[in-house]
Amino acid sequence: MGSYFLGMDYGTGGCKACIINEAADVVSYAYREYDIITNREGFSEHDAERYWPLTCGMIQECVAKAGIRPDEIKGIGTSSALPSLVMVDVQGRPVHRAYNLMDRRAAKEEAWLNELLGREEIFRVTGNRIEDHPIIVNLLWEKNNRPEDFERIDKALTIDGYIRMKLTGKKTAHISAGIYYGVAYDLQNNEFDLDILERIGISESLLPEFCRCEDIIGEVTRQAASEAGLAAGTGVAGGQVDCSAGWLGGGACEVGDIQLNLGTCGNIGIIHKEKPFRDMFNFPYTTDCTGTYITATTTQTGGQSLRYLKENFGHLETAASKLIPGMDAYDCLNMEAEQVVPGSDGLLVLPYLMGERTPIWDNNARGVIFGLSLHHSKGHLVRAVMEGVAYALYDSFKILRDSGMKMNFPIVMNEGGAKSRLWRRIITDVLDVPTVFVKNRTGAPYGDALLAAVATGYRKDYKIAKEKAVYIDPMEPDAESHEIYMQYFELYKTLYSHVKEDYITLKGIREGGNQV
Numbered sequence: 001m002g003s004y005f006l007g008m009d010y011g012t013g014g015c016k017a018c019i020i021n022e023a024a025d026v027v028s029y030a031y032r033e034y035d036i037i038t039n040r041e042g043f044s045e046h047d048a049e050r051y052w053p054l055t056c057g058m059i060q061e062c063v064a065k066a067g068i069r070p071d072e073i074k075g076i077g078t079s080s081a082l083p084s085l086v087m088v089d090v091q092g093r094p095v096h097r098a099y100n101l102m103d104r105r106a107a108k109e110e111a112w113l114n115e116l117l118g119r120e121e122i123f124r125v126t127g128n129r130i131e132d133h134p135i136i137v138n139l140l141w142e143k144n145n146r147p148e149d150f151e152r153i154d155k156a157l158t159i160d161g162y163i164r165m166k167l168t169g170k171k172t173a174h175i176s177a178g179i180y181y182g183v184a185y186d187l188q189n190n191e192f193d194l195d196i197l198e199r200i201g202i203s204e205s206l207l208p209e210f211c212r213c214e215d216i217i218g219e220v221t222r223q224a225a226s227e228a229g230l231a232a233g234t235g236v237a238g239g240q241v242d243c244s245a246g247w248l249g250g251g252a253c254e255v256g257d258i259q260l261n262l263g264t265c266g267n268i269g270i271i272h273k274e275k276p277f278r279d280m281f282n283f284p285y286t287t288d289c290t291g292t293y294i295t296a297t298t299t300q301t302g303g304q305s306l307r308y309l310k311e312n313f314g315h316l317e318t319a320a321s322k323l324i325p326g327m328d329a330y331d332c333l334n335m336e337a338e339q340v341v342p343g344s345d346g347l348l349v350l351p352y353l354m355g356e357r358t359p360i361w362d363n364n365a366r367g368v369i370f371g372l373s374l375h376h377s378k379g380h381l382v383r384a385v386m387e388g389v390a391y392a393l394y395d396s397f398k399i400l401r402d403s404g405m406k407m408n409f410p411i412v413m414n415e416g417g418a419k420s421r422l423w424r425r426i427i428t429d430v431l432d433v434p435t436v437f438v439k440n441r442t443g444a445p446y447g448d449a450l451l452a453a454v455a456t457g458y459r460k461d462y463k464i465a466k467e468k469a470v471y472i473d474p475m476e477p478d479a480e481s482h483e484i485y486m487q488y489f490e491l492y493k494t495l496y497s498h499v500k501e502d503y504i505t506l507k508g509i510r511e512g513g514n515q516v
Helices: 048-066 105-115 121-127 135-145 157-169 173-183 194-200 222-227 242-249 303-313 313-323 329-337 377-405 421-431 444-455 463-468 480-516
Strands: 004-011 014-021 025-034 073-080 085-088 156-158 172-174 210-213 218-221 236-237 255-260 266-272 281-284 292-299 349-352 368-370 410-414 435-438 471-475
Touching: 004 048, 004 157, 004 218, 014 048, 014 444, 025 048, 048 157, 048 222, 048 329, 073 157, 073 242, 073 444, 085 157, 105 121, 105 135, 105 194, 105 329, 135 156, 135 173, 135 236, 156 157, 157 172, 157 218, 157 222, 157 236, 172 173, 173 210, 210 349, 218 444, 236 444, 242 255, 242 266, 242 292, 242 444, 255 435, 292 377, 303 313, 303 329, 303 377, 329 377, 329 421, 349 377, 368 480, 377 421, 377 480, 410 421, 410 471, 421 435, 421 471, 421 480, 444 463
Parallel strands: 004 073, 073 236, 172 210, 255 410, 410 435
Antiparallel strands: 004 014, 014 025, 085 156, 218 236, 255 266, 266 292, 281 292, 349 368, 435 471
């Protein structure tokens, strides 16, 4: 009888699971996609009722592929993209659709909180900003806009918190998710400021019990075991933020380690033990969730920008990929973009399809295609989107680089769109730093499985993650390309400054039209 560990991650566009053995080798993997519901301006939701059935299917697939018995799984770890919000009633039933991290409906609540508390007070307490619309901001939207339904809410959970509730019956959150509740969450003391909660009118009773990432918060119930194909009594760990899970799975364990993901968002994360870095995300890191932090930069629609192109303009590539074994639509789009020179022949994209996070924090921002001419092809547009995302990443990265923060180069490219060699080349040249690529890219669920192994005591630490990480395709930045990109980056910054106020005008026109 062996010892195995299950990890599960819930992103913006789908969920993933994997099982590892005691040697930290992946023995099975499964993925399920779910719809991103964006049928109202500023809204980005999931059907929360879909999470658990998809989870049960993933677990059963992983167990079958691994060829193991359910009772050989000794622990379960979870993560999700944050901020997210699943509101549940006393029976644990979703009150409404779930919020995912792209939701931006609560602009009035954000403005009210900034006026009431002040940006400085919010940063002093949380070490973060509220423009990302953390959970408490969205709870205020629910209170103001759906008061009767708001009264039905028993607990405000994250997506992974909802899954842990389905597994164990307990409504919990982990310390690393605290800043994604935001507003009143004290980052240094890992607790809520009760005075702020009272001032803003949110009851502490709506918030789940918080625990360390590696705490065992409960065991799989008989009902969950029956539905998911698990063994009752299996320990479930506290959980972690999805980007932390991915970076941990990619071997980021030491201060200064730096990794980059291109999932729905584009994230760069750096491990440190310093004070919170203003205008970036700052939250506890899994390896030591009470003494080590990660500062993360985020461009809101990183990999999602390319997914948008594929789904709306890549029908031919999607059809062609079905005829070519081993090729997908993204590969076809990459081949078109590879024919285009750096700078995309004067085509520039601001990739703000759902607002932008670091460093500009502008929820009103929207996408811009600038310089479009008759000689530009689809390949130009694809490459310009890739370059636009790279500029957005660089806009934050250069702030951290110039601060003198310790960085252990090369940057490790990890999940999502980073599998595109062209995109990695573009990012390497724009950031002007060496990069490598993770070969064994199981990603966040692998980090979650490692968390389960540590939480259950089968491993004493996470060092195996770095030992198992295999880095390939090293790249050095090309000076000539970097010089070209810097000229376009300056235009990128200038272009945003020119249209920044126009975004506000556009919002007013759009909202006025919606009222007709």
